[in-house]
Amino acid sequence: MINQKAGSVTFENVKKTFGAFTAIPDLSLTIEPGTLVTLLGPSGCGKTTTLRMLAGLEHPTAGRILIGGKDVTMLPANERDVSMVFQSYALFPHMSSLDNVAYGLESSGLSRREAREKAEEGLSLVGLAGMGGRLPAELSGGQQQRVAVARALVLEPQVLLLDEPLSNLDARLRRRVRTEIRELQQRLGFTAVYVTHDQDEALAVSDRIIVMKDGEIAQSGAPRDLYEFPASSFIADFMGEANVIACEVVGIDGAEADIRIGSLTHRVPAGRAKPGAASLAVRPGAVTLAEGRGEGLAGRILHSAYLGDHVEYEVETDVGTLFIVDHAVDRILPAASNATLGFKNRGIALISN
Amino acid sequence: MRHGNRRLDVVLILGAVALTLLPWYRIDGGFYGFGWLAGFPLSTEVAPGLVQIAAHGRWWLAGVVLLLLLAGAARGMADPMRRGAALAWLGALGVLFLSLQGLAIGFSGWTWTISESLFGALSDGQPSMGAGAVLSAVVFVLLFSFGLAERGVMKGDAFVVSAISLLVFLVAVFVFYPIGSMFAGSVQDFDGSFNPDGFIRNMQDPGIWSLGCVIGGGRCGVAWRTLWLAIMTGLGSTLLGLAFALVATRTRFPYKKGLRLLTILPIITPPFVIGLALTLLFGRAGVITQGLSELFGIEPGRWLYGLTGIWIAQVLSFTPIAFLVLIGVVEGVSPSMEEASTTLRADRWRTFRRVSLPLMKPGLANAFLIGFIESMADFGNPLVLGGSHGVLSTEIFFAVVGSQNDPSRAAVLAMVLLVFTLSAFLAQRFWLSGKNFATVTGKGDSGAHIALPRGLSIGVHAIVIPWGLFTLVVYGMILVGGFVKTWGLDNSLTLDHYAKAFSISFDGSIAWTGVAWNSFWTTMEIALISAPLTAIVGLLTAYIIVRQKFTGKNVFEFALMMSFAIPGTVIGVSYIMAFNLPPLEMTGSALILIACFVFRNMPVGVRGGIAAMSQLDKSLDEASLTLRAGSFRTIRKVILPLLRPAITAALVYSFVRAITSISAVIFLVSAEYNMATSYIVGLVENGEYGVAIAYSSMLIVVMITVITGFQLLVGDRRLRRENRVAGLAPSRQEKTA
Ligand SMILES: Nc1ncnc2c1ncn2[C@@H]1O[C@H](COP(=O)(O)OP(=O)(O)O)[C@@H](O)[C@H]1O
Numbered sequence A: 001m002i003n004q005k006a007g008s009v010t011f012e013n014v015k016k017t018f019g020a021f022t023a024i025p026d027l028s029l030t031i032e033p034g035t036l037v038t039l040l041g042p043s044g045c046g047k048t049t050t051l052r053m054l055a056g057l058e059h060p061t062a063g064r065i066l067i068g069g070k071d072v073t074m075l076p077a078n079e080r081d082v083s084m085v086f087q088s089y090a091l092f093p094h095m096s097s098l099d100n101v102a103y104g105l106e107s108s109g110l111s112r113r114e115a116r117e118k119a120e121e122g123l124s125l126v127g128l129a130g131m132g133g134r135l136p137a138e139l140s141g142g143q144q145q146r147v148a149v150a151r152a153l154v155l156e157p158q159v160l161l162l163d164e165p166l167s168n169l170d171a172r173l174r175r176r177v178r179t180e181i182r183e184l185q186q187r188l189g190f191t192a193v194y195v196t197h198d199q200d201e202a203l204a205v206s207d208r209i210i211v212m213k214d215g216e217i218a219q220s221g222a223p224r225d226l227y228e229f230p231a232s233s234f235i236a237d238f239m240g241e242a243n244v245i246a247c248e249v250v251g252i253d254g255a256e257a258d259i260r261i262g263s264l265t266h267r268v269p270a271g272r273a274k275p276g277a278a279s280l281a282v283r284p285g286a287v288t289l290a291e292g293r294g295e296g297l298a299g300r301i302l303h304s305a306y307l308g309d310h311v312e313y314e315v316e317t318d319v320g321t322l323f324i325v326d327h328a329v330d331r332i333l334p335a336a337s338n339a340t341l342g343f344k345n346r347g348i349a350l351i352s353n
Numbered sequence B: 001m002r003h004g005n006r007r008l009d010v011v012l013i014l015g016a017v018a019l020t021l022l023p024w025y026r027i028d029g030g031f032y033g034f035g036w037l038a039g040f041p042l043s044t045e046v047a048p049g050l051v052q053i054a055a056h057g058r059w060w061l062a063g064v065v066l067l068l069l070l071a072g073a074a075r076g077m078a079d080p081m082r083r084g085a086a087l088a089w090l091g092a093l094g095v096l097f098l099s100l101q102g103l104a105i106g107f108s109g110w111t112w113t114i115s116e117s118l119f120g121a122l123s124d125g126q127p128s129m130g131a132g133a134v135l136s137a138v139v140f141v142l143l144f145s146f147g148l149a150e151r152g153v154m155k156g157d158a159f160v161v162s163a164i165s166l167l168v169f170l171v172a173v174f175v176f177y178p179i180g181s182m183f184a185g186s187v188q189d190f191d192g193s194f195n196p197d198g199f200i201r202n203m204q205d206p207g208i209w210s211l212g213c214v215i216g217g218g219r220c221g222v223a224w225r226t227l228w229l230a231i232m233t234g235l236g237s238t239l240l241g242l243a244f245a246l247v248a249t250r251t252r253f254p255y256k257k258g259l260r261l262l263t264i265l266p267i268i269t270p271p272f273v274i275g276l277a278l279t280l281l282f283g284r285a286g287v288i289t290q291g292l293s294e295l296f297g298i299e300p301g302r303w304l305y306g307l308t309g310i311w312i313a314q315v316l317s318f319t320p321i322a323f324l325v326l327i328g329v330v331e332g333v334s335p336s337m338e339e340a341s342t343t344l345r346a347d348r349w350r351t352f353r354r355v356s357l358p359l360m361k362p363g364l365a366n367a368f369l370i371g372f373i374e375s376m377a378d379f380g381n382p383l384v385l386g387g388s389h390g391v392l393s394t395e396i397f398f399a400v401v402g403s404q405n406d407p408s409r410a411a412v413l414a415m416v417l418l419v420f421t422l423s424a425f426l427a428q429r430f431w432l433s434g435k436n437f438a439t440v441t442g443k444g445d446s447g448a449h450i451a452l453p454r455g456l457s458i459g460v461h462a463i464v465i466p467w468g469l470f471t472l473v474v475y476g477m478i479l480v481g482g483f484v485k486t487w488g489l490d491n492s493l494t495l496d497h498y499a500k501a502f503s504i505s506f507d508g509s510i511a512w513t514g515v516a517w518n519s520f521w522t523t524m525e526i527a528l529i530s531a532p533l534t535a536i537v538g539l540l541t542a543y544i545i546v547r548q549k550f551t552g553k554n555v556f557e558f559a560l561m562m563s564f565a566i567p568g569t570v571i572g573v574s575y576i577m578a579f580n581l582p583p584l585e586m587t588g589s590a591l592i593l594i595a596c597f598v599f600r601n602m603p604v605g606v607r608g609g610i611a612a613m614s615q616l617d618k619s620l621d622e623a624s625l626t627l628r629a630g631s632f633r634t635i636r637k638v639i640l641p642l643l644r645p646a647i648t649a650a651l652v653y654s655f656v657r658a659i660t661s662i663s664a665v666i667f668l669v670s671a672e673y674n675m676a677t678s679y680i681v682g683l684v685e686n687g688e689y690g691v692a693i694a695y696s697s698m699l700i701v702v703m704i705t706v707i708t709g710f711q712l713l714v715g716d717r718r719l720r721r722e723n724r725v726a727g728l729a730p731s732r733q734e735k736t737a
């Protein structure tokens, strides 16, 4: 039986430089046992470096790393109680899937027979019972991915690390596999650190998301917090597209705030907002669009594109050019025509700093 | 830390073994004879370190005991950083102390006057280091490595740190220490005192430096003649190699496969064999010389014995190497460049001259430098053909073994040779690197190479066909030569030569009565021992260079590759200068031959390993590490199985090189351990051409058998494996160093 033991993860003022280049200036974070935490951020922001330091594949230049409360900063990768699913899967091409899964067990000192039994179990856990004899080259991409997950899981690590585990799968498969990973994690209850640059994926699987930018934490929190209360325009734009426009907070009423955008007033969740000038993140789908001039924000269509189930517009207004997604496909406003804009109740968020 | 303690315990126990259970000094009868067990542990020759200190007055060895005891005490330290620092310091001091005491105290006491005046005279000296001393040196290197690993060096990977330290240690002992000793030896008297007279006299010797042939009046010095020969050989082999490469890739020549077979010839041919075959053709008693003199009355001349003959032999020997290099270069010129040129209204000739040729220039320069270095390092052909006026490599040999016995002259000549080859090597590394326009990308670069201009096509065929035929004749001579009674004089066929070399008689048991058997079996034995060692050292080095990052890595790689540019003759001279006296004495043993082969042939294993390993996705090793496997298990279970073709290549290559090489070997052989090549050279010197050539063809046949055997064994699997690797791991290609 595969019994996971969930461990916590702590980074204390970790710094990592490559020669003269500082990839991670000063990183501190804590991950609760049994949660799935995503490191999210644009390419090159230091997600992989962070994960590899946790795995022991890179050693920090300064600072401490703790796994399950134990200082592992100087411990080599093979003596750490974590395991990792690689972006390229890194399945050993000369070993069958069963041997691949048994490999780590044998390295940890299990006898060959025990290791194979447990590896069989691991394979059935990911739905590959009976496929143990196949070489990685004889498996589909999705199956290879699951072998990689099984190989990491059977070691019952305190923390499972996944570096963009879905990036080699096609879009359709991606959705299914990410659900499977999340289900497995919730069922077995292990701690997982998941790296991705895709915010949909992050929103779909995480207990908590840590958004990184230039080696620092830009914001961390539950998926919903990040989406609804972005701390900066960077977060707002990165967590699903957003138009960032200037507004003024005119009053706060408990959990809600009244704001003024150009000529329009609106009520939004207050978050940590204070009265005065502020920024507002407006999701492309949170804007209503009506033909001609009327009550609301006046705009002029710059450009429109028909995309089957929705239409994309660029609309020029007093508060800036907005990108809008409209689901009314039976009526397409032509370029250069006038329009009136309004805001829906969802998808509008005050940026808190 | 449990893990760290276990390996530390093992090493500390080894240290104790080195001091108590093994003879500290070298055993004259050989360690593996185990004759020393009789006198163990009390007699002064075979006593272990502790007894040497207590009973035989070798008080200075107490330093080793002290350092090991301190290391044992450090084991108990709790803080890993401080313990690591302590271990690293003790290890470094231990290596330093061992080297210093070894160098400072020779057979009869202090070797340096400064230490004698400091500590007073010693009543007794010490012999060379033996099993105990060597093991304790290794223990200190390992302590040093473990200490660094505990401080987090190389991500705390003790195996990698130890491998790097041991490699650096071995290369220092077997490459840099001998070269250093040679330099030191050149300014020493026989008794070891400083005396630069011999050095200065030789440095000014007109026999080396005279420019007589240019400014009139006599011969040029051997340095200039060698340089001239190397330049001509470089040019000749590059031009011929280019012609062959063009024919093989840009024409419709029907025997292209046969041309490519040419490239394995130099690998399996002992270097002097070409010279030998030329003698049989053009020497005073050669077939062609005799034929011409009979038919046309042309007086048989001695023109072959001198630079001209050596030059022909070297061009024959090294053209295949240039060909191999230039095939890659010619194929590497992107066809789209040439197509672009033709669409810009250039005709074929203009395209070749203005586009293709300039793109090949760096490759041509590279081929030239390779030919240059090979010619400088060549020893076999000049020995057979040079007569009394040889080149640097043979002069070095005669300075050591001849009646002159002038080590400082040998050292000076070796330095001159070293300066030439190292300059060429440096030029190759720094001037040519980054100038490579060849574009073998692996991306299907569509388009076809344009055909050669007509005139050029005729030209290259006119060079390639006669030269190819000539090569065939020369090799034919080698195979046939052994069956002919006396070349030129009595051309009847006979099996006598083979019988003399390889006869066996059954007299109850098998008796190897042939004269060649002794050296043949020694050669096989040494080649079989050194081949796997070479492959291990070479591939381990490649692993470290490709997969590990550490400060000084470039220097490490450079120093290793540089050892390849040291001519064998120089290695030979430096080995006998370094390993003839304490602290390390190995001359006359099999060990010195094995060490020589391992460190001379390793760079090829390194290159092959680097190329192969760069194709393996790095995440495979990382995956293995995160799956609890240490580096050693990772190498054994993941990297080695995937590197099988490179391993085979390294094994075959080092096996074959150990059989064919002569330049360093000829200094190091002894009556007990004689190698095939030096035995054959001896036959040639005695004028026994028939037996010599019979023996040579036997060697060639053995090597062909070994190579094809290996090919059959692993050839098929290797393709499938490689495809799989390529299919799975296309994502990241490491930059090849
Ligand atoms: N081994 C390395 N040497 C030098 N720079 C590196 C190395 N690994 C990563 N970097 C740099 O560190 C930064 C962060 O990289 P990485 O963690 O891989 O980003 P990502 O968030 O895309 O996974 C990048 O700018 C990258 O170029």
Ligand SMILES: [Mg+2]
Pocket (backbone or CB within 6 Å): A047, A048
């Ligand atoms: Mg990444």
